[in-house]
Amino acid sequence: MKNQLDKLYLELDLLYRDIRNTCVGCQDHDCEGYVWLLEEEASALYDLNVPIVEINESISFIHSFEEIDGSVRVDKLRPPCRLRENGLCSIYVSRPLVCRMYPVGPITVNGDVLIVLHKECKFSRNLQEQDKLIFFNKISEILRQAPDSLLNEIMDTYGKVDAISAFPEGPNTFEVIIPLKSL
């Protein structure tokens, strides 16, 4: 699975290779929220000395949770990632899938996991209609090339995350790219 995940990482990195040009001057929130991990990502990041929080013995996150006297708060809105240093990701080459995909990501609507484009992102807002279609096609193609076992793992892991999530500020704004199960 690791090689398959590395291949997906590489494809996403190529797709987003010029995104930093768009990110210049961005005023949106960045590197915030609860970063969930696939099992092999949690294991690899743990080995790189990244603290991991495991919830309900089944879902792993990068430890960006607020701790008070050793107790953990799970409902703080947009906790900043502890791995961001001087505005940069300190584990950039090893960053997990959810970070590599953004502003694309999974969302559950009526029980279906959809791959969507989040709108609270300068890159998303700057995409013109024709470029957006090309981008959607590229993302869909990249995901279609991933093996079913990996897509199922992403869907299962995200499903577990979504089952314990809440949206006190209302849902994210997004545009649907493709249902994950149709890939």
Place this chain on the structure above:
Amino acid sequence: MSKCKAVLDSQKVTKITVKSKGKKTREAKVIRKSK
């Protein structure tokens, strides 16, 4: 990158385990009320 507005529902979190390499894995209590 992540800018998701989601938080975790503290009522659905039953167990938290904090793991850091070189440190003893520990179980932590969940803070169930926002301060």
